[in-house]
Each structure stands twice: as structure tokens, then as C-alpha cells.
Amino acid sequence: MEPVPPLAVTLSRLEELIRERGLERSEILSPKELSAKAALPEDTVRTLLDGREPVPDTVNDRVRARVRFLADAYLARTGRRMSDLAAAISQQLGVSAFWARQVCSGEKIPSVQLLHGLVGFFGIEAGEAFFTVPAAEALNNVLTPLVTALQQAPYPGAARGFVASLSGYDDVRAIALRQAHDLPQERWNVLNATLKALLELDANEAGQ
Secondary structure, X not given: OOOOOXXXXXXXXXXXXXXXXOOOHHHHOOHHHHHHHHOOOHHHHHHHHOOOOOOOOOHHHHHHHHHHHHHHHHHHHHOOOHHHHHHHHHHHHOOOHHHHHHHHOOOOOOOHHHHHHHHHHHOOOOOOXXXXXXXXXXXXXXXXXXXXXXXXXXXXXXXXXXXXXXXXXXOHHHHHHHHOOOOOXXXXXXXXXXXXXXXXXXXXXXXX
8 A cells, every 4th residue: 555645745636636627626625624524623724725834732632622523513413412422422332421521522531442432433434543643644634535536537527526425425425436437427417416315315314
């Protein structure tokens, strides 16, 4: 496996691909969407996209902040209360609801065991490293798949399909898109409509 290039290289390549594919920069490098994907504050994402260094932090700072970020996103997505989230984590991971609430609010640092459990609870594919890597690496991990997707897109319309699928989902639908190099335009249209229906279904289920 080839080493992942640093963020500066990834951003440079993305800028080239955006121009080549005739895309809007805001479609690819939206601070709001990247913030949600990387569990980073929007200000930090903007700083990194501008090629500047964010405020230094510690590993403990990152873990607390990213757990709180995921907890807040969960509450916003489900409409539930912090007490509900703490109870769900308590039941699933075998810790007290009080401790789970303190961890989710960013007041306490989770143990290694609890952090491992939170990976499964929140569905984090990157594992425990998601919570501990520096901000630049966290953002780079989100942008690298976009570079691959745009490089493989057979035409601009397909490139937009790749971007839409990768902006919020990391499941088999994105994998299928990355593999579908030779689909003619009419089949891309069908696939795009199917994906749109699936995404709307997911959104409706999340809101229930």
C-alpha cells in the first residue's frame, strides 16, 4: 500500500481535479461538510484549507473534542437528549450513565476500552485513531478518498456523483460508485436516481 500523501499534496491535487472536472470548489471543499465528516470545528477546517496551522492541541484535547462532536451530531440527527444518549451507551457498553454523559459532554476522557466501544457505537470505520490523530491528518483522511474518486470518474457528471456519495456516506454505495468506471450516461442516470432514493430513505429513518 502506498503511503498517504500529506494534506498539502492532497489539497493541491484536489484543486487540479476540480479545475479539470469543471466542478465548483465549494462542492468539494465545503468547510461545513468536511467539519462534520472529520469531527473538526469549521474554523479549524477553514484554517487547514487555507494552508495555515491550527491552534496546537494534545491527544487528550482531541479525544474529548471529537467525542463531544460526535455526541452533539448524534443528538442533532436523532432529536434525542444527552440523557438518552448516555443511557444508550451505558446499556451497550456497560458503563454508568453518569460516566457516559461526562465523556459525551467532553468533561472526561474515555478509557481505552470505552473509546474502543465508542468506535462501534458511533460506527467509526477509522477506529480509535479517528479520535487521536492531529487535525491535519483527520482532514486528510476525509479528502484522500475524494481524490481517488475524482481521478476515477469517467466524466464530469460521474465526478459529481462520486462527490455526492462520498460527502456523507462510507458504505457499499460509495464503493459501488468507485468501481463503476464504464457505465454509460443513461445507466449513471438510473444509478443516481436510485442513490437519491436511498439517501432520502436513510434521512427519513434517521428522523424517526
